Amino acid sequence: MPRTGLSAEELKQTAVRIASARITSQGYARLRMTDVAAEIGVSHAALYAHFRDKAALLDAVVDCWLITARHRLKEIAEGPGSAEDRLETFFVERVRLKREGARRDPELHEAYCQVSDRLRDVVTGHLDDMQATIAVLLRQTIPTLADPAHAAAVLQTALIGFNHPRLVRDFLHIDDATTERRLRDTLRTMLRGLRADPTA
Amino acid sequence: MPRTGLSAEELKQTAVRIASARITSQGYARLRMTDVAAEIGVSHAALYAHFRDKAALLDAVVDCWLITARHRLKEIAEGPGSAEDRLETFFVERVRLKREGARRDPELHEAYCQVSDRLRDVVTGHLDDMQATIAVLLRQTIPTLADPAHAAAVLQTALIGFNHPRLVRDFLHIDDATTERRLRDTLRTMLRGLRADPTA
C-alpha cells in the first residue's frame, strides 16, 4: 500500500481531477506539477511515476472530457431513429457539446486546443474514433456508398469549421441557432452530394 | 511639393513597401513605425498624416497582397471555360495562392492572420468580394439555384478548412497534391448536393 493511501489508479485520477480544477480556476498557462503534487500531498517528483511528463498529465485531463463526449455521441449513433436522423443529431450534438464546453470553461478548452495543436494521441485517437462512427452512420444512411471511410473523411473536412477547437472558440460570438442552421444546411448539402454520386 | 520629394500617395506606397519588407525580414511582431519612418527619412510622427495608426499601416500592407490575389481570381472567374470549371479553378487557385504565400513568407502571413482575427475592414471587404464572385459563378454553374448568395455562404463554410488563414498555416505539412484532391472532392460533393436540391 503506497504511503499516500491511494492506489496508482486512484492517485492518477486525483491528479487529473486537481489539474482540471486548477486549469479552470487559474488558467491553462498556470498549471504547475508542483502545485498539483502539493495539493495531493506528495513531492512533485512523485507524479512522474504516474505520468511520463507534464504533457501526459494534460493529455489525461483532456481525455477525461473526450471520453465523456464519446459516450454521449455513441449513445446517439447507436440509439433509436433512422440512420440519417442519428447522423444529423450526432453532428449537431457534437458541435453543441464543444461550444458549450468552450463557453463554460474557456481555460479547459484552451488545454484541449493545445493538446489538439500538438497532434497528441488522445486527440488523434478520438478523431479516428469519431470518423469510424461517422463512416458506420454513412453506410447506414447511404448503403450504396462505395467507400464510406473516404466519404466520412470528406464530410469531416466540410464540417471542420464547426468542429476545429480554435474555430469553435473564435465563432462563439455567432448565436447557437444561426450556427446550427448553417451546420444543418452544410451537412444536408453534403449528404445530397454523396447520395447523388455514391462512387465518388 | 512635400519636403520628402514624394507625393502623399507615393509616400504611402513607400511606407507599405518598407513595412512589408521589414515584416518579412524581422517578423510581424517587430514592425515599428519608428523604423519605417527612419527608412523613408522622416520622423515617425509624419507617418500619422498618412495612416490613421499603426493598424492602418498593417491593413494597407495586407490589402496590397489581397488586391493581387483578387485580380488573379477575378481573371479566372471571368476567363474562358465552362462556369463549373472556372468555379473549381477559382477555389483551387485561391488555396494555392494562400498556401504558397504562407510557405514563402510566414511572417507576412502572420500579419494577415492578425488582421483577419481582428475582423478589419480590408479582410471583411475582401471576403464579401470573394463571396459575391462565388455567388455569380454558382448562378452560372447551377442556373436553377433559388438563392445563390446563400449557396455561396454554405459553400464557403464547407471549404473554410482550406481557406481560413490559421488553418492554411497549420495544414502546410500536408502535401499540395493531397490537399488539392481533398479540396476538389469536397467542392464536387457540395456542388452535386446543391444541384440535387437547388431550392435549399
Add this chain to the structure above:
DNA sequence: CAACTTTCACTTTCCGTAACTTGTAACTAA
C-alpha cells in the same frame, strides 16, 4: 500654409536577474 519636426505623456517592450518549474537520479522510508 502644407508638410513636416520636436516634445511629451503614456504604454509597451526589452533586459538582466532572481525565482520558479520541470524532469532526472540518487537516496530514504515504510
Add this chain to the structure above:
DNA sequence: TTAGTTACAAGTTACGGAAAGTGAAAGTTG
C-alpha cells in the same frame, strides 16, 4: 522492494527598471 523524497541542472517565467514605441499637440521650416 515499492513508493516515495531530496537534491540538482537546465530551462522557463516573473519582475522591476530602463529603453523604446505610439500617438497627439505644439512648434518649425520651406
